[in-house]
Amino acid sequence: MNDNKKAGVEVANEIAHRQPSAGEKRWEEQTLKPALKRSPERQKEFTTLSDVPIDRLYTPADLPEFDYSRDLADPGEYPYTRGIHPTMYRGKIWTMRQFSGFGSPEDTNQRLHYLLKQGQTGLSIAFDLPTLMGYDSDHPLAEGEVGHCGVSVSSLADMETLLAGLPLQQVTTSMTINSPAAIIWAMYLVVAEKSGADWKKISGTTQNDILKEYIAQKEYIYPPAPSMRLVVDTITFGAREVPRWNPISISGYHIREAGSTAVQELAFTLRDGIEYVEWVKRAGMPVDEFAPRLSFFFNAHSDLFEEVAKYRAARKIWARVMRERFGATSPRSWLCRFHTQTAGCSLTAQQPYNNVVRTTLQALAAVLGGTQSLHTNSLDEAWALPTEEAVTIALRTQQVIAHESGVPNTVDPLAGSFFIEKLTLETERACYDYFQKIDAMGGMVPAIEHGYPQKEIHDAAYAFQKEVERKEKIIVGVNDFVSQEERPIKLLVIDDSVARHQVKKLEEVRQKRDNARVHRTLDSLASTAATDANLMPYILECVRAYATVGEMCDVLRKVFGTYEEPAFR
Amino acid sequence: MDNSKIRVLVAKPGLDGHDRGAKIVARALRDAGMEVIYTGLRQTAEQIANAAVQEDVDAIGISILSGAHNTIIPRICELLHAEGMDDVLLVVGGIIPDEDIPGLKQAGVSEVFQPGASTQTIVDFIRNKVTSG
Numbered sequence: 174m175n176d177n178k179k180a181g182v183e184v185a186n187e188i189a190h191r192q193p194s195a196g197e198k199r200w201e202e203q204t205l206k207p208a209l210k211r212s213p214e215r216q217k218e219f220t221t222l223s224d225v226p227i228d229r230l231y232t233p234a235d236l237p238e239f240d241y242s243r244d245l246a247d248p249g250e251y252p253y254t255r256g257i258h259p260t261m262y263r264g265k266i267w268t269m270r271q272f273s274g275f276g277s278p279e280d281t282n283q284r285l286h287y288l289l290k291q292g293q294t295g296l297s298i299a300f301d302l303p304t305l306m307g308y309d310s311d312h313p314l315a316e317g318e319v320g321h322c323g324v325s326v327s328s329l330a331d332m333e334t335l336l337a338g339l340p341l342q343q344v345t346t347s348m349t350i351n352s353p354a355a356i357i358w359a360m361y362l363v364v365a366e367k368s369g370a371d372w373k374k375i376s377g378t379t380q381n382d383i384l385k386e387y388i389a390q391k392e393y394i395y396p397p398a399p400s401m402r403l404v405v406d407t408i409t410f411g412a413r414e415v416p417r418w419n420p421i422s423i424s425g426y427h428i429r430e431a432g433s434t435a436v437q438e439l440a441f442t443l444r445d446g447i448e449y450v451e452w453v454k455r456a457g458m459p460v461d462e463f464a465p466r467l468s469f470f471f472n473a474h475s476d477l478f479e480e481v482a483k484y485r486a487a488r489k490i491w492a493r494v495m496r497e498r499f500g501a502t503s504p505r506s507w508l509c510r511f512h513t514q515t516a517g518c519s520l521t522a523q524q525p526y527n528n529v530v531r532t533t534l535q536a537l538a539a540v541l542g543g544t545q546s547l548h549t550n551s552l553d554e555a556w557a558l559p560t561e562e563a564v565t566i567a568l569r570t571q572q573v574i575a576h577e578s579g580v581p582n583t584v585d586p587l588a589g590s591f592f593i594e595k596l597t598l599e600t601e602r603a604c605y606d607y608f609q610k611i612d613a614m615g616g617m618v619p620a621i622e623h624g625y626p627q628k629e630i631h632d633a634a635y636a637f638q639k640e641v642e643r644k645e646k647i648i649v650g651v652n653d654f655v656s657q658e659e660r661p662i663k664l665l666v667i668d669d670s671v672a673r674h675q676v677k678k679l680e681e682v683r684q685k686r687d688n689a690r691v692h693r694t695l696d697s698l699a700s701t702a703a704t705d706a707n708l709m710p711y712i713l714e715c716v717r718a719y720a721t722v723g724e725m726c727d728v729l730r731k732v733f734g735t736y737e738e739p740a741f742r
Numbered sequence: 743m744d745n746s747k748i749r750v751l752v753a754k755p756g757l758d759g760h761d762r763g764a765k766i767v768a769r770a771l772r773d774a775g776m777e778v779i780y781t782g783l784r785q786t787a788e789q790i791a792n793a794a795v796q797e798d799v800d801a802i803g804i805s806i807l808s809g810a811h812n813t814i815i816p817r818i819c820e821l822l823h824a825e826g827m828d829d830v831l832l833v834v835g836g837i838i839p840d841e842d843i844p845g846l847k848q849a850g851v852s853e854v855f856q857p858g859a860s861t862q863t864i865v866d867f868i869r870n871k872v873t874s875g
Contacts, residue, residue, distance in 0.1 A: 302757035302808055306784075314786070317813025318757050391759025391783055431762050518762075522837075522857035555857050556839060557809070631765055638766050642860045651858045664839060667809065741765060741780050 180447075180608030181498030182490075185238075188598050193234045222476035222646070223434035224636070225599065231591035239594060244489075248584045252492040254485050254597070255585040256543040257508045262581030267539075268546035269571045270347060272514065274299030274323035275558045276671045278334035281324040285339060287561065291568055295546060296339065296377075297347040299323035300357070305392045307353045307726030310675040320671035322558070323349075327675065328721045330682045332360040333367075341370045346377035347422070347512070347546075352394040354381035355407050355709060356725050359716040362415065378419040378468055378512075381407055384445040385424045387621045387738065389431035389630060394726060397618045399733035403708065404449060405456045410709035412463045419468040421449065422512060428626075429472035430518045432634020435483045436600055438472060440607030441617075441626050443490055447608070448617040450499055460499045464506035471544075473535040474516040480535070481587055482596035484542025487511065489597075490604055513539035514548040520555040524650035525662050528552040533570050540580055541587055547571055557664040624739040631741075679721070686719040694718045695728050702732040748872050749799040753781040753790045755818065758808035763835060767803060770861035771868070787814060791821035794830060800872045801831035803864070811838055812845065819850035831871050835859065 177186055193201075219227045228235075246252060249259030258264060271288055274281045285296055300323040303315035309327040310319045319325045326332055339346075341364070350357040358379045365375050383400040386393040393400065404421060411420035425433075425442035433441070446467060453463055471487065473480055491509035495501040515535035520528045529552050536549050549567040551559030559567070575581060587593045614620040621627070640646040647653045694715040701711045715725050752768040754761055761783060768780045779797050781790060794802055802822075806814065815834060822830060834846060835855040843854050852871060855864055 302810075306757045308757075314757060314784075317810035318808055321809035322758075386759075391761060392757075393759075431760075432766075556837060631762075631769075634762050635766055635769055638770075638861060642862060648858075652860075661840070738782065741768070741782070 179605040180494070180612050182493045182605065183497065184602070184605050188602055189238045191234045192237045193232070197232055197234055221435070221479040221596075222474060223436060223479060223633075225434075225436070225479065225596075231595055233591060235591050235595045236598075244594070244598070245588060251496070251504065251507060253488040253508060255588055257488065257510060257545075259584075261543060261584040262540070262575075263584070266575045266581060267544055267571075268295040268345070269293050269568060269575075270295035270297045270512065270546045270548055271564055271568055272297040272299050272347075272349065272548045273564065274301075275665065276320040276324065276667055277674050278324055278326065278331045280320070280671070282335050282337055282339075284561070284564075288564070288568070289339075289344070291565060292572065293568060295345045295347065297349070297548065298335070299349055301325045302392075304357070304722060305350065305352065307356075307394050307722055307730075309679060309721045309723030310672060311679055312723055316672075319675050320667050325671065325675045326357065326360070326722065327679050328682050329360050329363055329716050329719050330678065331675075332357075332364050336361070336364050341365050341368060342374050347380075348377065349380045351380055351383055351386050351390075351392060352400065353722055353726055354379045355403050355712050356716065356722055358407060358418075358420075359709065359712045363713065363716050372415045374417065375415065376417040376419075378422050379407065380424060380470070381421045382424045382445065382470075384448060384617055384621065385427050385442070387736070388428055388441060388445075388626045389433075390427040391738070393736050395729065395733040396736045397621060399702075399729075400736075401448075401452050401618070402705070405452050406707045406709050408449070408453050408463050408466075409456060409458050410707055411466060412458065414709075416466075419466050422468045422470045423449065424470040426470050426472045426514055428630060429474060429516065431630050432518075432637060433630040434633050435474065435476070435479050436603040437607070437626075437629055437633060439483050439487055439490075439600065440604040441630075442469065442471070443487065443494065443604065444608055444611050444617050446491065447494060447498070450495075451616070454499070460495070460501045461503040461506050464495060464499070464501050465503060465508070469509055469511035471511050471513050471539075472516050473513050473539040473542075473544075475519050475531060475535060477534060477538045477541075478587075478593060478596060479600075480538035481542045482593060482600045484511070484513075484539070484544065485585075485593075485597045486600040486604060488543070490601055510545050512546040512548070513542070513544040515539070515550045517550055517554060520550060520552075521648060521650050522555040524656060524659060525552045525555065527650055528555070529566060529570065532567060533574070536570055536574055537578070537580065540574055543585060553662050553664060556662070558667070560663060560665045562663075622739065627738070682719055682721070690718040691715070691720045691724070695720055695724060698725065699728045699732060702729055748776045748801065748869065749779070749797060750776050750801045750803060750868065751779050751781065751790070751794050751797055751799040752803045752805070753785055753793070754783050754805050755785050755787060755790055755814045756806055756808050756810045757784060758806065758810075759783055760807050761805070763807070764803075764805035767805065767835060767861060767864055770865055771803075774865040774869070776865075776868070787817040787821055790818055791825055791827075794822065794827060795825050799830060801833065801868050803868075804832070804834045804836075806834065806836040806838075809837070811836065812842055815846055815851060816849040823850070831868065833864070833868065835864070
């Protein structure tokens, strides 16, 4: 094998060519050819959803250099292709974590309690767009958006309502927040502190992955460098003060939703991970002190095998990168622990009940791929945030897979499939090629500033759209099997009363709090932001004084500036 | 520049950053030979109306997925009216429930393209309306 180093990891230049056996050659002549003559195949070429060519048949000939201990190894051992735990779901079923958040903190608090009562095992909170963009609910740009895409949180008072009565030391809470992640996390920590929960014992995740915001979801506030500094501050603060918290969830989900291929999702996500590790190391923290708490978040799209190969490759690549490129010595630093969400972009507005089936298949891929936690989308989410009825079916889908399908009874059941192993190798290979390109650009931040990953994703999204329009890819109910008469479904409606309620509560907070203390804490946040000291303690002080998300973000906007993405050509 | 080219402003109002749809439509319109100006993200109603005036466009396509359409779109319509741009074709795409469509059309929107609409449908609609209007 011709070895060379790609992105700091020893990888083969190319995957060994298939070497068909005499038996296979005979089969081709005697069995296959006459069969093809009698009835040709449905199409000339077959591909995955991401347009990776798929052969008719995979045999041992496809894996001439396959080495079990190097390429797979047993579960719980390096490079973890088969899973991060030796027993996987025989020991513990994945965490069922439905992402939820809408309306006021009161509305969402009620939904969170409901989900726990239905057997959900972890919490996951969605915030509305004003919160995600660092605006209070009374900001002019928040008009029409308060409580629409998630829950509205402007100050500690909202967070106190949102988390009321939840056992913070027992449940793990995931919060999907990025640009203002340090602020929202600080609010969570202060609520925990006030309720007597120990920071050393609480656990959860803040998404806090700003790179994929520039790449895909586009909810950024500040330019990349100060944004990265905030991420570094949260990671190092977490490693010291909240050791069981995952300070970041490095996310491919949104990259895929923006239209990327499976390989792009994997490559850009893991390369983002590399970027974070480099920045934290540069800030002076040894890799094994923070790497064990880095977590990941992937999409589960509709091509079952392509997705399974992606998850398996993810674990293998991350383990090798951490060990070979960064010299991490703690096995916990090598683990790619990930959450999965089924693909929102695959849901159809047409014939929405079909979405239950899509979601089931996607959830199955995530489980076959060894996910640590899972969100299943609801059937109505192509139209709106889900109703309670729809989200219950989504949760039940996971429970059926967990308790009826038999799939969790053995570890990595697809291992050894010639097809899955070949696809895993190909996915891995393609991922290193992207790493090499991005390394050559000087890393992910310069690549983003050049618009490179954005352009790659857009091209893939456009190609996919064209394929759908030419009916080269079929979406049931959209470009084929269309029904003329459709039964409408009941949707969740968020009305303006939420915004009025939130604005009124915010006014009360501003009146009741000690405004001199607010100004004092905001001033020290501003002056510290201009230095390179860790900002978390200063943000915590602002939060304790009931300073708002908008006020804190405004302070940082002044110091850091704001970001505009490169023009779309 | 070819003066017969249809000029379209593709705009993303509101706080939502999901631009997959807007960019796909922008590219499809370009591939169909139209002149496309994409505003970029998070434009206010005022910015969009100003851009429409400055760029002297024949049509405006607004992409919105956040659920804020009932607040934002009527305001854009009012501003266009105030600028005397009632003859500019206005289309909207995104997550717009059926029941919101009549209100948007009353405000001045010509057509709403819901999830699953093909780019060809959008291209054809704009071309027919602009060339016949």
